[in-house]
Amino acid sequence: MPPDDGDFPLEVQLAFYMHSLMPDRWDGMSGSYLGKDWSSLDVLLKVHKVENQKEVLFFLKHIENESALKFNEKIKRKQDASMRKAKAGNAGINVKG
Numbered sequence: 001m002p003p004d005d006g007d008f009p010l011e012v013q014l015a016f017y018m019h020s021l022m023p024d025r026w027d028g029m030s031g032s033y034l035g036k037d038w039s040s041l042d043v044l045l046k047v048h049k050v051e052n053q054k055e056v057l058f059f060l061k062h063i064e065n066e067s068a069l070k071f072n073e074k075i076k077r078k079q080d081a082s083m084r085k086a087k088a089g090n091a092g093i094n095v096k097g
Helices: 010-021 038-047 053-089
Strands: 024-026 033-036
Antiparallel strands (some): 024 033
């Protein structure tokens, strides 16, 4: 059974919470996930009165790295599946220019 958020120390829980509040950044051309927009982090840390900011930042960066890897892998699988489908659809078509 995977661990629940409450199983983690407070700093990890705060990092997950901050991660959920920060907006995502996407590349408009390729559709790749670029990670979180960190510009709001300072305000979030102050508003939520996070005491151990360095530790929360450490865990937040690890969460973001894993999240970005998963997002981009999922996007790549979808793109690969679309390419295979497109190739399979064009297999019987003979286009002469």
